Amino acid sequence: MTAPDREPHEKHRILLIDDEAEFTDLLRLNLQRTGRFEVAVVNDPARALHTAQVFQPDVVLLDIVMPGIDGGDVASSFRADPSLKDTPIILVSALVSNRESGDEELGHSGDKLVLGKPVKLEKLIKAIDQSLAGR
Amino acid sequence: MADPAATTPAHGAPAPANGSVANGQAALAGPAPVRVLLVEDNPGDARLAKEYLAEQAYGLRSSVHWARTLDEATGELSLGETDIVLLDLSLPDCTGLATFAAVHKAAPHLPIIILSGQSDGELALQTVREGAQDHLSKNNLEPELISRAIRYAIERKAIIEQLRATQMLLIQAEKMESLGRLAAGVAHEVKNPLARIQLGLDYLRDGVDPDDPNLPVVYERIESAIVRADAIVREMVNFSSNRSLAASPTSLRQPVDNALMLVDHELKRRGISAHLEIPGDLPLLRIDSSKIEQVLINILLNSVHAIDETGEGHGRIEITAEAGPYRGASLETQDRTARRLRAGDTVVVVTLTDSGTGVAPDKVATVFDPFVTTKPTGVGTGLGLTVSRKIIELHGGTLTLKNREDGRRGACATITLPVDPQPDLAPVAPTPLEPTTPPIERP
Numbered sequence: 001m002t003a004p005d006r007e008p009h010e011k012h013r014i015l016l017i018d019d020e021a022e023f024t025d026l027l028r029l030n031l032q033r034t035g036r037f038e039v040a041v042v043n044d045p046a047r048a049l050h051t052a053q054v055f056q057p058d059v060v061l062l063d064i065v066m067p068g069i070d071g072g073d074v075a076s077s078f079r080a081d082p083s084l085k086d087t088p089i090i091l092v093s094a095l096v097s098n099r100e101s102g103d104e105e106l107g108h109s110g111d112k113l114v115l116g117k118p119v120k121l122e123k124l125i126k127a128i129d130q131s132l133a134g135r
Numbered sequence: 136m137a138d139p140a141a142t143t144p145a146h147g148a149p150a151p152a153n154g155s156v157a158n159g160q161a162a163l164a165g166p167a168p169v170r171v172l173l174v175e176d177n178p179g180d181a182r183l184a185k186e187y188l189a190e191q192a193y194g195l196r197s198s199v200h201w202a203r204t205l206d207e208a209t210g211e212l213s214l215g216e217t218d219i220v221l222l223d224l225s226l227p228d229c230t231g232l233a234t235f236a237a238v239h240k241a242a243p244h245l246p247i248i249i250l251s252g253q254s255d256g257e258l259a260l261q262t263v264r265e266g267a268q269d270h271l272s273k274n275n276l277e278p279e280l281i282s283r284a285i286r287y288a289i290e291r292k293a294i295i296e297q298l299r300a301t302q303m304l305l306i307q308a309e310k311m312e313s314l315g316r317l318a319a320g321v322a323h324e325v326k327n328p329l330a331r332i333q334l335g336l337d338y339l340r341d342g343v344d345p346d347d348p349n350l351p352v353v354y355e356r357i358e359s360a361i362v363r364a365d366a367i368v369r370e371m372v373n374f375s376s377n378r379s380l381a382a383s384p385t386s387l388r389q390p391v392d393n394a395l396m397l398v399d400h401e402l403k404r405r406g407i408s409a410h411l412e413i414p415g416d417l418p419l420l421r422i423d424s425s426k427i428e429q430v431l432i433n434i435l436l437n438s439v440h441a442i443d444e445t446g447e448g449h450g451r452i453e454i455t456a457e458a459g460p461y462r463g464a465s466l467e468t469q470d471r472t473a474r475r476l477r478a479g480d481t482v483v484v485v486t487l488t489d490s491g492t493g494v495a496p497d498k499v500a501t502v503f504d505p506f507v508t509t510k511p512t513g514v515g516t517g518l519g520l521t522v523s524r525k526i527i528e529l530h531g532g533t534l535t536l537k538n539r540e541d542g543r544r545g546a547c548a549t550i551t552l553p554v555d556p557q558p559d560l561a562p563v564a565p566t567p568l569e570p571t572t573p574p575i576e577r578p
Contacts (some may be wrong), residue, residue: 094326117330121337
């Protein structure tokens with residue numbers, strides 16, 4: 001458990017890292033509306049590590065294709081950080097083909113879940129729950 | 136054939152020009168007579184020419200329509216019932232090169248033979264450089280000469296038209312290859328807005344609370360996603376459309392912005408930034424936007440590849456444009472096409488400079504040769520720059536590629552386009568209005 005200790009009923013912290021603010025806006029609103037999540041957003045991948053160190057998310061949703069630093073670099077920087085190295089990462093990318101993400105099943109890339117854009121909220125929350133359960 | 140208009144019978148190789156030329160014998164019954172439009176204001180000269188043609192020398196059967204003015208000539212040409220034009224440049228309503236330009240513009244696919252007087256021999260030569268098939272001195276006309284000139288002019292023009300159609304096919308084929316390379320990136324660029332629409336829908340699915348303060352944001356995000364996806368797909372369709380060269384006054388920003396939209400993903404996923412320095416008051420250019428876009432995409436993809444080769448990431452591409460007088464062909468381009476630009480012509484010079492590996496010294500001389508490629512098999516056909524240069528030449532301009540001269544590593548492509556080009560060989564047709572696309576935010 002890498003997140004700080006907290007009350008059992010406390011909301012799960014989700015960090016969204018994607019350069020498209022239009023996407024993260026909508027995802028944040030959807031996740032907040034469930035009442036189950038506290039959501040932080042990073043649109044500039046260069047700030048991802050610092051924000052994550054402060055926010056200490058339970059799950060990270062990470063885009064792959066971003067200008068400057070791509071999702072792979074961000075994931076590596078998290079794995080190298082003692083406070084984030086075990087934090088589950090879900091890759092959410094438009095690059096993913098059907099075969100990688102599966103239609104109903106969730107796909108995997110190494111230790112990370114992979115979701116292809118566009119993704120339904122239901123499937124996304126299922127992936128978050130699976131990640132939370134596996135921590 | 137790229138341009139259906141190029142194949143109408145009026146200017147395809149007419150039957151009499153085929154086969155029988157070698158022995159000078161034509162089957163009397165078979166082929167339709169060659170339809171000659173004789174544009175000549177002097178009745179005596181016209182009468183002589185008609186009588187010579189009536190002799191059917193060289194086996195050439197013809198029917199002659201006589202026009203005395205440019206106005207009559209263009210009216211007759213608009214009917215599309217002419218195979219060849221015999222043109223006197225001095226007419227009551229137009230003289231000199233302008234006469235040729237007007238007739239050539241009215242019927243770009245027709246062969247034109249200039250009938251020159253004693254004093255305008257040099258002028259006649261100039262029309263040949265501008266696209267006339269031949270020139271004959273009126274003082275030395277003979278039946279054999281005029282008939283033979285007509286036959287060969289029709290044949291030559293037909294061959295030029297065929298070559299042109301083949302060039303257009305090559306240009307289109309190369310464009311499809313570029314599209315193939317861009318397809319995955321464009322698909323990605325469309326999936327992103329689709330993802331936004333999906334999440335917007337998910338938000339609205341469980342019922343809408345009219346007091347929800349987030350609703351305007353959700354609606355706006357869905358709508359902007361649709362606009363974005365539409366713009367990308369539309370641009371892809373526009374770009375892939377198979378049109379013959381159709382130039383119209385266009386802002387340089389149009390092909391530049393469209394090209395950047397299609398290569399956006401290729402730049403983004405490599406962390407390459409694009410910087411534009413295009414003055415807002417640049418004169419409009421008489422260009423085929425989609426063809427210029429093809430050239431820009433080609434150069435940009437080459438830059439992306441060259442930046443990849445450095446293995447360093449975070450590359451940079453600068454696009455600048457500047458209007459000014461033409462300063463002459465640079466030494467690397469001892470290219471026959473450079474003659475079309477004359478010193479002092481107003482031109483727009485577009486440069487694309489990258490931070491890639493540059494051009495290897497032993498490749499500088501051959502980069503425009505067909506099938507020369509430094510890319511791995513499957514990445515490039517080696518036709519990109521060949522076709523790009525051809526496209527720019529068809530616009531009366533020049534394209535050069537060399538290494539940067541500011542001491543940094545990288546290549547610099549320079550496109551020089553005339554602001555007010557001479558009448559071009561290219562048929563000129565109005566371009567349908569291109570849908571405008573929203574500006575792209577550059578990193």
